[in-house]
Amino acid sequence: MAAVTALSETPAAESAGRPRGMQARRRRRLNLFRYVVFTVFGLFFLLPLLAMARFSLEGATLGTWSLTAWKQIASYSGTGIPPLISSIEITLELAVITCAVMLVLLVPTMIWVRLRVRWLARTMEFLCLLPLTIPAIALVVGLGEIYNRLQHFSLSALMLFWVYVILALPYAYQALAAGLNAINVETLSEAARSLGASWFTVMMRVIAPNMRQAILNALLLTASLVLGEFTIAYLLLYNNLQVELYSISRNTPNAGVLFSTSLAALLLTFVLLLILSYAGRRRRGRG
Amino acid sequence: MTSSPVTRTLDGTARAAVEVRLEGLSRHYGPVVALDHLDLILQPGELVALLGPSGCGKTTTLRLLAGLEDADTGHITVAGKDITHVSAAKRDMGMVFQAYSLFPHMTVRQNVAFGLRLRKVGTAERDKRALEMLDLVGLSTQADRYPHQISGGQQQRVALARALAIEPQVLLLDEPLSALDAKVRAQLRDEIRRIQLDVGITTLFVTHDQEEALAIADRVGVMREGRLEQLAPPTEVYSRPATSFVAEFVGLSNRLAGEVRGGEVTVRGCKLPLVEQDVPDGQVVALVRPEAVSLASRAPDSDSGPLTGTVIAITFLGATSRVTVDLGDTRVMAQLPTSEASALAAGSRVVLAIRPDPVLVSADSDPAALAAGEDA
Numbered sequence: 168m169a170a171v172t173a174l175s176e177t178p179a180a181e182s183a184g185r186p187r188g189m190q191a192r193r194r195r196r197l198n199l200f201r202y203v204v205f206t207v208f209g210l211f212f213l214l215p216l217l218a219m220a221r222f223s224l225e226g227a228t229l230g231t232w233s234l235t236a237w238k239q240i241a242s243y244s245g246t247g248i249p250p251l252i253s254s255i256e257i258t259l260e261l262a263v264i265t266c267a268v269m270l271v272l273l274v275p276t277m278i279w280v281r282l283r284v285r286w287l288a289r290t291m292e293f294l295c296l297l298p299l300t301i302p303a304i305a306l307v308v309g310l311g312e313i314y315n316r317l318q319h320f321s322l323s324a325l326m327l328f329w330v331y332v333i334l335a336l337p338y339a340y341q342a343l344a345a346g347l348n349a350i351n352v353e354t355l356s357e358a359a360r361s362l363g364a365s366w367f368t369v370m371m372r373v374i375a376p377n378m379r380q381a382i383l384n385a386l387l388l389t390a391s392l393v394l395g396e397f398t399i400a401y402l403l404l405y406n407n408l409q410v411e412l413y414s415i416s417r418n419t420p421n422a423g424v425l426f427s428t429s430l431a432a433l434l435l436t437f438v439l440l441l442i443l444s445y446a447g448r449r450r451r452g453r454g
Numbered sequence: 455m456t457s458s459p460v461t462r463t464l465d466g467t468a469r470a471a472v473e474v475r476l477e478g479l480s481r482h483y484g485p486v487v488a489l490d491h492l493d494l495i496l497q498p499g500e501l502v503a504l505l506g507p508s509g510c511g512k513t514t515t516l517r518l519l520a521g522l523e524d525a526d527t528g529h530i531t532v533a534g535k536d537i538t539h540v541s542a543a544k545r546d547m548g549m550v551f552q553a554y555s556l557f558p559h560m561t562v563r564q565n566v567a568f569g570l571r572l573r574k575v576g577t578a579e580r581d582k583r584a585l586e587m588l589d590l591v592g593l594s595t596q597a598d599r600y601p602h603q604i605s606g607g608q609q610q611r612v613a614l615a616r617a618l619a620i621e622p623q624v625l626l627l628d629e630p631l632s633a634l635d636a637k638v639r640a641q642l643r644d645e646i647r648r649i650q651l652d653v654g655i656t657t658l659f660v661t662h663d664q665e666e667a668l669a670i671a672d673r674v675g676v677m678r679e680g681r682l683e684q685l686a687p688p689t690e691v692y693s694r695p696a697t698s699f700v701a702e703f704v705g706l707s708n709r710l711a712g713e714v715r716g717g718e719v720t721v722r723g724c725k726l727p728l729v730e731q732d733v734p735d736g737q738v739v740a741l742v743r744p745e746a747v748s749l750a751s752r753a754p755d756s757d758s759g760p761l762t763g764t765v766i767a768i769t770f771l772g773a774t775s776r777v778t779v780d781l782g783d784t785r786v787m788a789q790l791p792t793s794e795a796s797a798l799a800a801g802s803r804v805v806l807a808i809r810p811d812p813v814l815v816s817a818d819s820d821p822a823a824l825a826a827g828e829d830a
Contacts, residue, residue, distance in 0.1 A: 351555070354554075357522050357542070357549075358549070358551060358557075358613075360522070360541075361548065361549040361626075362572060363544070363572045364543060364568075364572055365543060376559040379559075
């Protein structure tokens, strides 16, 4: 009987073992593919940055090392606050204002449209994605007239937040829409309503806290856009970080400065985004 | 009815359970009529289950009562007060949803206390009451967990505790068990009934599962196309269905040709009493429950009586088995004890008997309708 059982079990065990083996092989192949893709794309992004870094550290003679190009970023012979520091300050303030306006404008509106006026969802999506299809130069031409009038009132570069909100709208919208789609908005709101919550409470205390990751993503995208924006500020004659770095590189005979400033801007943006992302993760970790 | 007309609150005081009246409620979605002048009265402390196929209007009824949708016409009255145009937030109704509806960013305790917080109950009192409610549903040890850390059945229990924590006048249950597996479902069903009886709250329970409705409710309302076909205690809905739709929706029925004469119907030689006495004489289709059909004896191959046939299928259901017998011109299902059914095999010749329970008849004696009934 034991022999019969063993014989009858062998094919079953084999057939069960075969798919497991195949699965493991497939998983290994998939992992290998992932590593290859990751390495290729990593090199694609990293090599130009390394080349930039190397060039910015090039000494007076070929093959030597020097920090001159980096030191020249911060060299300022005038009086008062150095323009670089001032432009960093303005850019950071712009990032904060743009993020705040974006959140105040978009989060309640999107939740409200999802809960109460769903028929408006398509129109809203169209309007929010529209800036993607408009080139920056066309926006500048359109907005130039308004900003020219604003300049009569000697307003600071902080007024750029209006146009930055428009520019960041498509990215923030997509991030928030993904967050809204990930939760059962209707059931959560109905549950809260049945417990006595007002619509404001539903939005602020039930739906928005469950969109924290989406809000963080929207913030990251908005902040990165503001920190890296050059075209509009330059064309509208405002000084932000990117415009200032460009001026520094233009006003020096050392070509290495062009690369040190670009790399410095990139590193600054990267560090700021990393801080923002880390702060968000820590909050989430506490639940 | 077994429920109490008094609602017990958590502070130990008792208050009168309320009556709920839905009068002439209608709701249209474009050209589709979801509710068609529905009238329904829930007695104080009663649990009414609304049962019906998808799209019959049962969930719409519950959502109108909860204030999550507006009725086109009709009135909703709770404890004599018209709340037809009162917003959902002010209706004082606890609701448990089909989908998991706990707030993911709050712990179990915070979820239960949410409604109390909105009512500005102090922190200490809020926590105490939340824990009492969790105790009621047997989950006080899970108070500090997040919804994703507990099972689906536990989430629905917490949702029930959250709905009851605000001491609502009416409890609304919208298919709360449909996402759970069979065992948890049966356990939670019994638990809901125990808690409902304990608290004594007027409850509307919506389900498409007839077993659930029959097991839990004081009265069952069977709905079809936005109307109530029958509203009666479970035993009556099952044994004396008001319409052929109810008979076929609640439990299985054999559709057998028969003849009404003198207030009783003759089906394959058996005289059976009628549910409704005022049926005119003539050819009819009688709806006979499988459990009213029994095995009379094994038959020799040559036997050819009206209730003699060949077993063609045996379906094991646990304590009972369903045996399908081919009588030549029609097929009949019999629900037998498994011990009796296991002695049979496909191809066995048997003689059936029909217990003289009151049966519902339909004037439709069209052979095509009979065949359709057999397929169903």
